[in-house]
Amino acid sequence: LxxxxxxxxxxxxxxxxxxxxxxxxxxxxxxxxxxxxxxxxxxxxxxxxxxxxxxxxxxxxxxxxxxxxxxxxxxxxxxxxxxxxxxxxxxxxxxxxxxxxxxxxxxxxxxxxxxxxxxxxxxxxxxxxxSAPQTTTTPPVNTETSTHQTTAAHTPGPHTHTHTHTHSDTHTHTHTHTHTQ
The missing domain is CATH 2.60.40.10 (Immunoglobulins)
Structure with missing residues (x-):
C-alpha cells in the first residue's frame, strides 16, 4: 500500500x-x-x-x-x-x-x-x-465632515459658548457651555 x-x-x-x-x-x-x-x-x-x-x-x-x-x-x-x-x-x-x-x-x-x-x-x-468561499464586502464607512460654529456673548459675568456640529449624514449636535468668572 x-x-x-x-x-x-x-x-x-x-x-x-x-x-x-x-x-x-x-x-x-x-x-x-x-x-x-x-x-x-x-x-x-x-x-x-x-x-x-x-x-x-x-x-x-x-x-x-x-x-x-x-x-x-x-x-x-x-x-x-x-x-x-x-x-x-x-x-x-x-x-x-x-x-x-x-x-x-x-x-x-x-x-x-x-x-x-x-x-x-x-x-x-x-x-x-x-464552492468557492463567499467573499463579503462591507459598505464604506461614512466620512464625517464637521462644521464648527462658535458664538460667544461677552457680557460681564458668566460667559456662554455654543458649539454646533453638523455632520454629513444630516445630524446636528449643539452643545452649550456656561462659564462663570
Whole structure:
C-alpha cells in the first residue's frame, strides 16, 4: 500500500492510495491536474484516453480527450477546459481541468492502452469540487465632515459658548457651555 499526497496552490488536494485510486478535493473556479504517466522506455509511445465516470473493460466510454502517441486527438476533446499539457514524449498524459465548477465533481479515469490482453494501465480519480468561499464586502464607512460654529456673548459675568456640529449624514449636535468668572 503506497500513499502519495499532492497539493496544488492550496485550492486542490489529491491523495492517491496505490496507483488505482486518487481522491481530489478542489475549489470551484480553480484548476486541477489529474496525474497520469506511463513508462515510455518500457512501452514506447502509446495511445491514451481520459474517461468521465468509471472506466469500462476496454477503451473509454465517456471520452473526454485522447492521445495517439504524440498527438492529442482534437476530434475527441469535448471542451477546451480539458488540456494535456504534460510531455507526451515522456509519457506524461496528465489531464488538467480548467475553471472547475461543481458539475465537474465525480469519477475520472485515465487508460494507457498497452498492447495485449488486459495489459492496460488504469488510473482512477474521484474529484470533489467545493464552492468557492463567499467573499463579503462591507459598505464604506461614512466620512464625517464637521462644521464648527462658535458664538460667544461677552457680557460681564458668566460667559456662554455654543458649539454646533453638523455632520454629513444630516445630524446636528449643539452643545452649550456656561462659564462663570
Amino acid at each position: 503506497s500513499v502519495s499526497l499532492s497539493v496544488f496552490l492550496s485550492v486542490c488536494v489529491c491523495v492517491c492510495v496505490c496507483l488505482c485510486l486518487c481522491v481530489c478535493v478542489c475549489v470551484s473556479g480553480h484548476s486541477v491536474t489529474l496525474l497520469c504517466h506511463y513508462d515510455v522506455k518500457t512501452h514506447s509511445l502509446l495511445s491514451v484516453c481520459w474517461n468521465r465516470g468509471k472506466l469500462p473493460l476496454s477503451g473509454c466510454k465517456d471520452l473526454l480527450i485522447a492521445v495517439d502517441q504524440l498527438r492529442v486527438r482534437e476530434d475527441t476533446r469535448v471542451s477546451s477546459r480539458y488540456q494535456l499539457w504534460g510531455r507526451l514524449d515522456e509519457g506524461d498524459v496528465s489531464l488538467t481541468i480548467l475553471n472547475l465548477t461543481e458539475t465537474d465533481a465525480g469519477l475520472y479515469g485515465c487508460r494507457v492502452e498497452i498492447p495485449g490482453w488486459l495489459n492496460d494501465e488504469k488510473h482512477n480519480f474521484h474529484l470533489t469540487v467545493d
